[in-house]
Amino acid sequence: MASITYFALISLPWWFLVVITFLVSVMLPTNDFGAFLSGFLGIGLLWLVLTWKIDIETNSILSQKIADLFPAGGDTTMLVIVAALVGGVSGGFGSLFGNLLRKIWMKKPKSSMY
């Protein structure tokens, strides 16, 4: 999930991560909690790693200024966490929604097997 999102977002707008987590969950069956968690962690960790890497590699050149500008207490780690949460929540819900939709679609064929 994370790697598809990574490659997709090189050229696509950010909200494709919602589409991707949604599609992945439509295809890979799991329970609702698992779906949310995989979306949340998949994207959240991806964004955590990517932003953290940028923050460190650039000596917080811009993240420090943005952290001062927004109510993040001037702490770039906080900014990294906020970014991860934004990505995580978006991914989590995309994934959960995908899972719920699959279950509604799959319900009929599934029940007919019994």
Add this chain to the structure above:
Amino acid sequence: MKVIIFALTFAITLAITIVFSVKISTIPPLGKFFNPQGGFWANSEREAISAPNLVKLEGLKDEVRIQFDEYLIPHIFAKNDEDLVFTQGYITAFHRLWQMEFQLYSTAGRISELLGDGALDYDRGKRRHGMTYGARKTLEQWKEDPEMFKLIVAYTAGVNAYINGLDYSNYPIEYKLLDYEPEPWSEYKCSLLLKEMSDVLSRGEADLENTNALKLFGRETFDFLFPERPPLKDFDPVIPIGTTFDFEPLEVPEPDTLYPLVFTNPILGKPDPNNGSNNFAVGPAKTGGGALMANEPDLNLNLPSIWYIVHLNAPGINVFGATLPGMPGVIIGHNDSIAWGMTNAKRDLVDWYRIEFRNINRDEYKYDNRWLKTEKIIEEIKIRNGSTVYDTIIFTHYGPVVYDRNFKGNAESTNLAMRWTAHDPGDELKSLYLVNKAVNYEEFTSALQYYFGPPQNFAFASVNGDVAINIPGKFPIKWKEQGKFILDGAKSSHDWIKYMPEDHKLRVKNPPRGFISSANQHPVDSTYPYYTFDYNFEHYRGRRINDRLNILNRVTPEEMMKLQNDNFNYRAFESLPMMLDSLDTTSFDDQKLRVHRLMKSWDYFNNVDSKAASFYELWWKKLYGLLWDEFDDTEVSVIKPHIYNTIHILKNYPNNNFIDIKSTPELENAHELFERSFSEAIDSLNNWVTASGEDYSWSKFKNTRIIHLMRIPQFSVDQISIGGNSNIVNAASGRHGPSWRMVVQLNDQGVKAWGVYPGSQTGNPGNPRYAHMIEDWASGNYYEMLFPVKPLEDPEQILFSQILQPN
């Protein structure tokens, strides 16, 4: 139940996706903005320059090489002029796209589109004083000169080539914060930028305030408060006294004037009266061989900086210097043979005409015995997340009726049309491009015939040792005091009829004193047969520069740099002794005595650590406020007399009525004013020290700061350790100062330049070099500029190379 959960999840997912994609109040769209691959993180740069080494672009004719030196200055080597300016546009956009575009949103009165209705009044003002009107006319004129216009087209294509290669992830950070997209560049935007320069430099006037003051105080008092020239002993004009004028002047008949004395209030925002600059050049008599030139424009200090430095090289052109992001060619700089620099040549180029409409339909207005037709233009101002506001502007043959019943006018009675040279089209770009290529004084002067405005004192120096100063521009010939007050639009005798012929304009080459200089002072003495009025000439910087240059010999580039950074406070030198001598110290407490001693021992230099400079400034401010208290509670807008005349009045008329403080029953004289303002300044000093927790050394007290155009403190730099002030050669005041310092040496060895400015080539706050030159600028350090005739080969000198190829 499942359906409800499903629906709820669907709603939440959709809501998150939408909410994280839109800007809410000042919060940028969180999903877009925090995305590490596209959001603000993508604007964090590891290297000073991150760009591909090879780019293929539509619109180029031939290959272009770009080499960035260690200061990120691009040296552009092209094979023809069009590719050269194409690349200038491309590279300028690479470093400064957001600034280029944003500043013109402001010029065109479109800020509401980005920031909402808070900016509506500002936008209306810009449109009403005719920025778009002048820009449209200029664009039409450009099109009639295909040779020049194709360069403007090429520049535009270059900017657009850069914009077309962008997606959200590499938009400058400001687009992401405000959540909007760059729009295509156009030739029209180049002409808007030209009008913006006129707006900054040639719209200053006080006609309405003068009219108000004349009506309030009467003629005699008005002339006492606002004399046109200082006494001869302090009069040191741009064109040295003694220069003769050998031509028959054109006459304009002076009518029996009766000014329409109408009160106006409030008044449209004006350019900063501190906008000004210094330039000076010394010839062989002063250098021992060759010439030296120095120039620095003193403007509002912002980030990204107003200037962008480039080196342009193609067959037939090799020019280096400061450019304005958004305009092709070099504005201030040098080529292989000459150097030139500008200071604002102040002259009253805005006049106001009271318009008498035939009736409330405003379709016709009176002009002698006739009724002339008006033209109505409906301006459409779009507002972010809101409706569109329409503003009808009436145009007369003078220009737009700025003040009327819909805008700052008093009902139907005040209709004021604006006549301004910047409403007329001009060929300044052609003029500057020819200057870029000029090789001697004759070609330079010939190029300036196309220069209309904003009028500048063009300093000139060449490798053969010539130094000169020319004041080109479009100057209406005025009868005495024409346009000093509101004029009568119904009288053709108040109109502008004739303009100054080219060979009547002011210029001087190799004057006997061996140097030329200008610092926004009076252009010339009264032997010049034309009326040259401005309300706001400078009285100090020019005299200091000339005092120094008169005594200097064997001048070196270092000497020129030292003079540019000179902190001598002429104002204090001429006012402080009078202020101190007047004080009766017998009843002073310890602190007052200490401050008094401090002031007595001051050398009048506003150096970084001078405490006396801070106290002088405070004391002066209190004194000036107490003295002109009469101006505080007038019901209409008036301006206070300028500093030079204030000191002159205190010295020579210590018992004048104005010196009395109106709020007290006693009648004060100058002595009492000095005492009282001294005490008040001490209190105010103590308050400042308590509040700031700092000592009151000058640079801390003054706080020179360079503010990002969006006023984001994190993208701005404050508390810069620099001396100087306004009215001082090193004109760094709080928000204002030397925006590009340049010194050029020209002799038989060739041309060598040094420069520095308070900012950086890169406009990206996420670049490690953002604002990197500020410290050196503040300390008076200059960088020696590279000026190769062909591409550099020494890799040590090249920070980054890029090749552009036609696609």
